[in-house]
Amino acid sequence: MSNGSSGIGRILGGLGSMLGLGGGTIDPDRQMVLEVLFGLLGYLAKLDSLITSHEADYINQLMDEMKLSMKEREIASTSAQRGKNREIDVKAELSRYRQRYPYGTQECEKLYAALVELAAADDRLRPKERQFLETVTVELGYELKDLDARLAD
Template identity: 45%
Template sequence: MAHTDNQPHGFGAMLRDLRTAIGEMLGGGKLEPEQAATVEVVFGLLGYLAGADSIVTTHEAEFTNHLMDELNLSTRARDLAHEAFARGRKREIELNVEINRFLSIHPKGSTEARHLHDSLYRLAAADGRMMPREKIVLEQITGALGFASK
C-alpha cells in the first residue's frame, strides 16, 4: 500500500473532504455549540476506539494529531479534541450517547457521518493491525451511523 507522510494513499483527499464538511468551521477562535459538540464526539470516539485494545499506539496518536493539524483546529478546538480523546480512551463516555449526539447534528448517512466512519477505520488501520475489540467497536459505531460493516 502506498503511503504519503505515513498515511494511507488517498488520506489527503479524505482529509480535504472532511475539512470541507466539518473542518473549515473549526478554524476560528470561538466555537459554536454544534461545532464544539462535533469536535468532542469525533475525537471522543477516536479515543474510545484507540483505547479499545488497552494500548494507544504511537501510530494512532500520530493519526489523531495529524487529523487535528489537517482540520486546522483552533487552539480551543484542539484543547476540546485532546480532552475528548482522553475521555474516550479512559471509557469516560458512552458510545450510544455520543453517537446520538453526533447524529442529532449530522444525520445518518450524511457526508459528515461518512467522514467520521472513514476516520475511525483509518485510525484502526494506522498501526497495521486490527484487534478483535477494535473490530467490535467499529461494528457498533458503523451500524449506529447507518453504514454496513466493512
Template identity: 30%
Template sequence: MYYGKIIGGVLGLLVLGPIGLILGLIVGHLFDNGLMQTLKFASPQNIARIKQSFFETTFLLSGYLAKADGHISRQEVDHTEAVIAQMGLNAEQRKRAIELFKRGSAADFQPEPAISAFMEICRGQRQLCQTLLFFLISLALADHKIEAAERQALQRLATGLGFNAAQLEQMLRMAQAQGHFHGSSGFEAQPGTRLEDAYTALGVDPDVDDKTLKRAYRKLMSENHPDKLIARGVPEDMIKLATERSQEIQAAYEMIKKSRE
C-alpha cells in the same frame, strides 16, 4: 410560506374541481412544510451546530477506538497528533480536541449517547455519517493492522452510524487499498501496489466496464468534494483529511486508466 398551497390548490381546482382544490391544498401544505424544514436544516446556525458536533464526536470516538484494544499505541497517538496538526487548530481548539480524545478513551465511556446526539443534530445524513466513519477507520489503520477488539469497536460505532457489517468491511477494504496510493513523496502508487489494489480503492471489481468505472470514480470524488462536505457540516479544519482521500482515489483511478490504454 404558502407557495405550495397556492399552486397545489389552483392546479387541483383546474383538474378535479372542488375536490381537487382540497387535495391540492393538502399536498401543497406538505410541500411547504418539507421546504421549511429543509431551509431550517441548511441555515447557517444549524450548519454551525453540525460542525461543532462533528468535531466533538470525531475526537470522542477516536479516543474510544484507540483504547479499544486495551492500550493506545504510539502510532495511534502520532496519527491523532498529525490530524490535529493538519487541521491547523488554535491552542484552544487543540486543548479541546485532546480533552475529548481523553474522555473517549476513559474506561467507562459509552459511545452510543455521543453517536445518538450526533445523529439527531445531523438528522442521520448518510454522507456525513460515512465521512465520520472513514475518519475513524483511518485511525484504526494507523498501525497498519486491526486487532479483533478494534474491529469489534469499529462495528459498534458503524452500527450506531447506520452501517452494517458488510458495509463496514467494504469501507475497510477501500481505505486499506487507498493507503497504497499515499506515501512520503506524494499521492501515487507505492512500491508493491497491485492493479487489484486500485480497483479495491474505488470499490469496484476488476472486470467492471469503463462506464461503470468512471461512474464509481466520479461518485467517490463527489462525496469527498470540499464544498459539498462543508455544506453538509464537516468542519473546514477537517476538509484536508477528505482532500487527501480524494487524491488517493485519483491516483488509483489513474493507475487503472493507464492499464486500460
C-alpha cells in the same frame, strides 16, 4: 493616544482570536463534532490497552488537517482523554452526532472514515476494535459489508 492604544488592542485581540486565545466562542455544532470525533477516537485507540505511535500520529495529524485553533485543540484533546478513560457512552455519543447529522450525510461519512482509518493505522485490527467498528457501522447507518470493504483497502 487612546486611538493608538485601542488600535493595538484590536490588532492583538484579532491575533488572539486567530490563534484561538481569549474569549472567542466556538460554534456549538463544531464543538459537538470535536467532542464526539475525538472522544470516539480516544476510546478506539485505547481499546487494546495500548495506544501505538501510529494511532497517536493519526490523531495529531487529523487535528492539524482540521486546522484546529488552540481552543479547539484543547477541546479535542480533552475529549480524546475522556474517550481513553472510558468516560463516554459510545452509543450516546453516536446518537448525539446523528441528531445533528443524520444517516447518509457527509459529516457521518467523515466520522466513520476517521474511525476506520484510525483502526487501520497500526496495520492490525484487534477483536475489540472490530466489535467497536461494527457498533459504529450500524449506528451510523452503514452495513457490515461496508466495513469489510473499507478494511480490505
